Amino acid sequence: MDFSMQNRCLNCYEFILPNIGWRAIFSVEKEQLICQTCEGKLERIEGEQCRICSRPFQNIDEKFRRGDLCHDCFRWEEDPEWHGYLERNYSLFLYNDFLKEIIAKFKFRGDYVLAKIFSEFLKKRLTEITPDIFVPIPLSKERLYERGFNQASAILLEAGYQPNHLLSRIHSEKQSKKSRSERIHLPQVFQFLPDIQLAGKKVVLVDDIYTTGSTLRHAAKLLKEAGAASVQSLTLAR
Amino acid sequence: MRFVIKNNVLIPGSNTDGNSLPISDIPSIPQPPQNPNFPYNNDLQLLLTGKQLLLEDIPIAFQEVQSHYENGYITYRKGIHYEGKKPVCTRCGNKDPHHFASYPCSRCGETCLYCRRCIMMGRISECTPLIGWNGPVPDTILPSKIKQWQGTLSEGQQVASDHVTTAIQQNQEHLVWAVCGAGKTEVLFAGIEAALAAKKRICIATPRTDVVLELTPRLKAAFPEIKVASLYGGSEDRHLYAPLTIATTHQLLRFYHAFDAIILDEVDAFPYTVEESLQYAAVQARKPNSAMIYLTATPNQKWQRECWTGKRAFTTIPARFHRHPLPVPKFEWCGNWQKQLQKSKLPPNVLRWITARIQSNKQALVFFPHIPLMEKALPILRQLDPTIESVHAEDPNRKEKVQQMRSKGIPLLLTTTILERGVTFPNIDVAVVGAEDAIFTESALVQIAGRAGRSKDHPDGVVTYFHYGKTEEMVKARKQIVLMNREGIKRGLLDDKK
Numbered sequence: 165m166d167f168s169m170q171n172r173c174l175n176c177y178e179f180i181l182p183n184i185g186w187r188a189i190f191s192v193e194k195e196q197l198i199c200q201t202c203e204g205k206l207e208r209i210e211g212e213q214c215r216i217c218s219r220p221f222q223n224i225d226e227k228f229r230r231g232d233l234c235h236d237c238f239r240w241e242e243d244p245e246w247h248g249y250l251e252r253n254y255s256l257f258l259y260n261d262f263l264k265e266i267i268a269k270f271k272f273r274g275d276y277v278l279a280k281i282f283s284e285f286l287k288k289r290l291t292e293i294t295p296d297i298f299v300p301i302p303l304s305k306e307r308l309y310e311r312g313f314n315q316a317s318a319i320l321l322e323a324g325y326q327p328n329h330l331l332s333r334i335h336s337e338k339q340s341k342k343s344r345s346e347r348i349h350l351p352q353v354f355q356f357l358p359d360i361q362l363a364g365k366k367v368v369l370v371d372d373i374y375t376t377g378s379t380l381r382h383a384a385k386l387l388k389e390a391g392a393a394s395v396q397s398l399t400l401a402r
Numbered sequence: 403m404r405f406v407i408k409n410n411v412l413i414p415g416s417n418t419d420g421n422s423l424p425i426s427d428i429p430s431i432p433q434p435p436q437n438p439n440f441p442y443n444n445d446l447q448l449l450l451t452g453k454q455l456l457l458e459d460i461p462i463a464f465q466e467v468q469s470h471y472e473n474g475y476i477t478y479r480k481g482i483h484y485e486g487k488k489p490v491c492t493r494c495g496n497k498d499p500h501h502f503a504s505y506p507c508s509r510c511g512e513t514c515l516y517c518r519r520c521i522m523m524g525r526i527s528e529c530t531p532l533i534g535w536n537g538p539v540p541d542t543i544l545p546s547k548i549k550q551w552q553g554t555l556s557e558g559q560q561v562a563s564d565h566v567t568t569a570i571q572q573n574q575e576h577l578v579w580a581v582c583g584a585g586k587t588e589v590l591f592a593g594i595e596a597a598l599a600a601k602k603r604i605c606i607a608t609p610r611t612d613v614v615l616e617l618t619p620r621l622k623a624a625f626p627e628i629k630v631a632s633l634y635g636g637s638e639d640r641h642l643y644a645p646l647t648i649a650t651t652h653q654l655l656r657f658y659h660a661f662d663a664i665i666l667d668e669v670d671a672f673p674y675t676v677e678e679s680l681q682y683a684a685v686q687a688r689k690p691n692s693a694m695i696y697l698t699a700t701p702n703q704k705w706q707r708e709c710w711t712g713k714r715a716f717t718t719i720p721a722r723f724h725r726h727p728l729p730v731p732k733f734e735w736c737g738n739w740q741k742q743l744q745k746s747k748l749p750p751n752v753l754r755w756i757t758a759r760i761q762s763n764k765q766a767l768v769f770f771p772h773i774p775l776m777e778k779a780l781p782i783l784r785q786l787d788p789t790i791e792s793v794h795a796e797d798p799n800r801k802e803k804v805q806q807m808r809s810k811g812i813p814l815l816l817t818t819t820i821l822e823r824g825v826t827f828p829n830i831d832v833a834v835v836g837a838e839d840a841i842f843t844e845s846a847l848v849q850i851a852g853r854a855g856r857s858k859d860h861p862d863g864v865v866t867y868f869h870y871g872k873t874e875e876m877v878k879a880r881k882q883i884v885l886m887n888r889e890g891i892k893r894g895l896l897d898d899k900k
Contacts, residue, residue: 172500274525275518276505308508310458312525318505 173199174281175266198281205262209255209402216241217253217377218402240381249384251394254293255374255402256285263401267372271315279315282400283323290325293396295368299387300327301379302354304335316370319400327370331383332357344376354383362391369397403457403529404510407432411472414464417511424510424529426480433536436474442537446470448643450535452603452660454479454493454686456524459656460533461641467533475537481530482515492532493655494520495682519679522635523655534658542601542645545627549595551588558719558895559589565717566593570663570693571600577696577705580719581728581886582823582852586697587617589719590665591624593695598628598645602662605647607654607684609671611635613824617648651680657687664688665695670702670845671823699823699852700845700882721890725897726861728883729854731847733876736868739836743778752835752868759831760787760813766831768816769850771839776816779835783814792816823849829860837867837876847879 171180180199212221214234221229230238240246257263270278290298300316308314320327331354367387369380374397384395404422406415410432415422425431446462449455457464470476482489490497496519507514510529517526526532555563562578569576570593580586590606597604606621608614611634618632631644633653651666666684688694701709708714722728736749748756759766770776773794780792791812793803800820807815807827815821819841832854834842842850847867854863867876890896 177500269521273521274505274516275503275521276516277503277518312507312509312514312527313505314508321506 171196173197173202174278175199175202197283202262205260207258207260207263209258215252216250217374218255220258236377240377246381246385249388249395250377250381251396253374253377253380253397253399253402254289255399256282256289257401259373259401267401270318271311271372274312276313276318279318279322282319286319286323286398289398290323290368293368293398294366295396296365297328297330297360297362297367297392298325299330299367299369299383301369301371301383302329302331302333304333306335307333315372319372320370328360330357330360330362331355331386344378352382352386353379354386356386356390358390362387364391364393367392367395369395371397371399373401374399403531410434412478414468424512424514425478425531426482426484426528428480431478431480433477434472434474436537440470440473440475442470442473442475444540446476447535447537448540449641450476450533451539451643452535452657452687454532454534454658455656456481456526456530457533458524459640470537475535477534477536478531479534480528481526481532482517482528489515489528491517491520491526493517493523493526493686494679495686496520496679520655523652532658540643542629544599544601548598548628549591549624550626551591551624553588555588556585556719556721556723556725556895558721558890558893559585559723562589562717562719563592565715566590566695567596569593569695569715570597570602570604573662573691573693575694575696575715577698577701577709577714577716578719579701579709579716580697580699581722582699582849583722583724583826583856584699584719585723586667586719587620590695593663593665594621594625594646597663598625600662601645603645603647603660604663604665605649605654605657605661605687606665606667607649607651607687608667609651609680610668610824611650613667614648614650616824621646621648651683654683654687655679657683659686659689661688661692663693663695665697667697668699668823669696670698670700700848702845703878718886718889720886720893721895722856722861724858724861725895726855727887727890727896729851729863729865730883730887731851731865731867731876731880733837733872733880734866734868735872736835736870738870739868740775740870743775746778746782748779748782748835749868752833755833755866755868756783756814757786763813764831765807765810765812765827765829766814766833767821767827767853768814769822769832769834769842770816770818771836771841773818775836776818780816783816787813790814790816793821794818795820819846819850821853822846823852825853826856827853828857829863830854831864832866834867834869837869838871838873842873842875844875844878844882847876848882851879851883 173180174197178199180196209218209220213219214237215232216237219234228235266278269275298320300314300320303314317327334353369383380397387395404415405412405425406422411434479492481492483492489502496517501519502515503518504513504515514527514529565576594604614632614634622630628646629644631639631642631647633639633649709716734751736752739749742749776792783790789812791803793800806812832850834850851865854865855861
């Protein structure tokens with residue numbers, strides 16, 4: 165292990181103090197990438213949550229809850245055009261101010277290496293989901309050039325998974341500048357690049373943030389129609 | 403981006419072309435000769451003169467940028483270059499391997515190294531060209547009268563002002579060591595006027611946005627017909643070409659060989675002292691033959707030594723413009739105040755000091771070394787007066803609280819070192835609780851003491867350092883203040899007390 169390279173926090177550059185103890189001496193411990201203060205600011209999604217999108221129920225009003233679904237998912241599932249495409253979404257952390265800052269730095273400033281912060285958490289989740297194919301939500305060609313990398317592919321690659329680029333995106337305005345209804349009533353923004361047999365395959369879509377679920381549902385629909393057995397999704401933030 | 407060299411000119415190449423290379427891998431970048439018949443774009447000229455920008459910062463199509471390069475009006479430099487095998491960020495000078503990372507880049511199709519240290523100004527990687535101007539400099543038309551400011555300078559200010567003007571005219575370095583409240587800004591006006599009259603481009607750089615925002619209107623009032631660019635993160639003047647620029651030190655990273663004179667304010671302060679990239683930026687931003695004026699109230703030990711041994715040209719302004727001496731801090735031992743605070747108590751002498759201010763209606767600032775301890779002290783003190791407030795860097799209501807303190811809505815404000823400089827309250831006393839903490843350096847303590855006795859009507863103020871063991875820094879701080887007062891008397895810059 166290269167001590168000079170590994171002992172600073174990827175996010176705040178503070179030195180990381182290693183845990184000295186019997187465990188550290190006798191076992192191969194995974195390398196610490198961020199300091200405990202930063203890790204402590206990441207809030208895991210725990211407790212009771214929506215059966216489809218993992219939205220935690222504890223912070224939301226009863227009236228936005230429909231049984232084991234959140235109001236948003238209920239509305240999606242109620243619509244025959246969208247029913248059943250996205251089987252389940254998993255999100256690792258709550259999209260709090262701290263994570264907002266990290267994702268902005270990662271995605272908009274282009275600090276690629278921050279993807280590593282999430283690798284261990286991603287691996288753990290993906291071993292539970294056991295998908296056959298990992299599909300990152302694509303960027304349009306123009307946006308990809310502008311950013312230099314696709315954030316969803318980066319998350320996968322850094323965690324050691326090979327992304328399958330099954331989708332391409334038609335260039336449009338940034339998602340974050342649109343309202344919910346604009347996002348939902350958008351025509352299909354993705355295209356399927358048919359170079360792989362999808363029939364019977366369990367697909368996981370990967371993206372950085374789950375906001376309205378519109379992006380993921382559009383992609384899920386396309387993949388299901390192309391023959392995927394099931395489509396689940398995994399995002400860093402919710 | 404990838405490029406190929408054709409006929410000794412850099413041409414953009416595609417990712418699939420085996421002959422093309424990311425810009426940092428090209429051994430030397432050819433500079434085409436200037437074509438005098440080329441109709442260059444004036445907007446580009448204004449945007450790029452003295453700058454080093456990324457393509458993303460330029461709101462003009464790449465083809466046009468490229469044709470300016472091919473005709474000799476634009477320079478391309480490597481975003482990252484190598485010293486031997488070691489990568490160096492050309493913009494911020496970073497050489498520390500901790501601050502580099504790499505990624506599979508979709509622009510050049512390779513694993514591309516990028517600099518993490520200056521990433522807030524846009525990412526610089528091995529395939530990023532830094533774009534600058536190589537054509538004629540925009541002409542500035544001078545008004546008949548440059549300076550409108552009519553005020554008078556104190557004797558101390560006048561001496562400094564003359565030295566600054568000479569240094570700017572002769573492209574020298576000069577340090578102005580002026581006590582808090584000496585009136586540093588006015589000292590600059592004559593020098594700025596001389597620079598502008600000689601059609602020089604001049605910049606005042608300061609570490610903090612607040613100061614940029616405060617200085618801009620003052621300089622615009624002093625030089626009403628001169629265009630002033632006010633630069634900080636997110637400012638609107640980003641693309642403005644102006645003979646007079648006021649910028650945060652960070653913004654200097656976007657400049658290259660731009661200024662004939664740079665005035666660096668608060669050189670002793672964070673982040674300038676800590677972030678090497680800012681010192682590098684200041685050097686990059688000045689022309690090779692240019693003047694550099696340093697302003698500070700508290701030069702570090704090294705600079706002080708250089709001053710006293712004649713290795714650094716400097717001028718002191720040892721007295722405030724109101725001709726009263728600086729309040730000299732008193733030291734008071736207060737025992738283990740942290741332990742007391744854990745038990746929700748304050749040392750009796752600290753409590754006595756605070757109670758006395760509240761009873762006599764004298765506003766006060768009380769400094770604490772850390773936020774958690776300050777937050778512990780707040781409820782204790784609120785028993786004396788419920789309107790007491792505390793403030794720190796991440797406080798969302800920071801501005802409002804400072805404003806309230808100014809308008810006398812708060813009797814006592816607890817603060818971290820965030821208010822150590824830059825803010826002026828007319829009539830206050832100042833205390834430091836835990837002055838032995840490492841965060842209170844000589845310079846911080848001098849600045850803190852400098853908060854008291856600022857106004858002409860209330861030139862006196864009490865400054866007390868409560869400590870649990872006197873430190874070297876405290877002693878040095880007091881010594882510096884005493885020294886300045888003594889010099890003020892010697893040079894006849896202080897009035898005798900009646």
